Structures are given as structure tokens and as C-alpha cells.
Amino acid sequence: MGYNVMSVTCPSRVVLHRIGARWTVFVVNALEHGPLRFTALVVKIQGVTPKVLTETLRAMEEDGLLVRVDYAESTTQNSHLASNTGSPTSASPC
Numbered sequence: 001m002g003y004n005v006m007s008v009t010c011p012s013r014v015v016l017h018r019i020g021a022r023w024t025v026f027v028v029n030a031l032e033h034g035p036l037r038f039t040a041l042v043v044k045i046q047g048v049t050p051k052v053l054t055e056t057l058r059a060m061e062e063d064g065l066l067v068r069v070d071y072a073e074s075t076t077q078n079s080h081l082a083s084n085t086g087s088p089t090s091a092s093p094c
Contacts, residue, residue, distance in 0.1 A: 010054040018063050023048055028082065035069065035081035063089070 005012055018024050026045045030036060038057075042050055059068035069079050 010041055012064055015065070018060060021056065021059070023052060024060060027053075027056055027060065031066075031082045034078040037079045045062075 002008055003012075023045065026048065027029075028040065030041055030044045036044065038050075038053070041057075042048065042053060045053065048056075057066060057068070061068055065082065067081055069081065073080075
């Protein structure tokens with residue numbers, strides 16, 4: 001059974017929509033070698049504002065492309081990493 005990327009129900013559309021967002025590619029690239037904390041992402045991705053980075057991270061998390069890890073010792077410390085769904089090897093094109 002084949003998939004049709006042109007179909008509105010094709011799961012690859014979520015990934016294509018999110019990757020098309022301006023800062024998503026930069027976040028994926030920044031997280032390529034492992035998790036980073038928010039402040040490290042702001043420093044690594046030059047030119048992105050904290051507000052826009054927050055919006056991008058939240059959208060990627062909602063789409064299942066990113067996992068946010070909260071640390072028990074502090075409610076303000078967390079890091080972000082690519083989920084299995086967000087990794088290039090897990091994508092299955094339609």
C-alpha cells in the first residue's frame with residue numbers, strides 16, 4: 001500500500017509544515033549532537049529572540065518533533081532534544 005504525500009491525511013505533512021517554519025531548521029541543527037538548555041540554544045542560534053525561540057520550541061514539542069526534559073532540582077531548568085519522531089532516520093515519507 002503506497003502513501004500519497006498530496007493527501008491531507010498524510011503524516012509527513014506535519015513534518016513538512018514544521019520544517020518550513022523559519023527557525024525550525026536552526027533548532028534541529030543545534031540539537032543534532034544532543035540536548036541543550038534554552039540559554040545555550042539562544043547563544044548557538046544567533047539572531048533568534050527568546051520569544052521566537054520559545055514559540056518555535058513549543059510548536060515543535062506539540063508536533064512531537066522535540067522533547068522537553070525538566071530537571072527535578074529546579075522548576076526553571078530544562079533542556080530540549082530531538083524526539084525519535086524528529087530524527088532524520090525515523091521519518092517515513094508518504
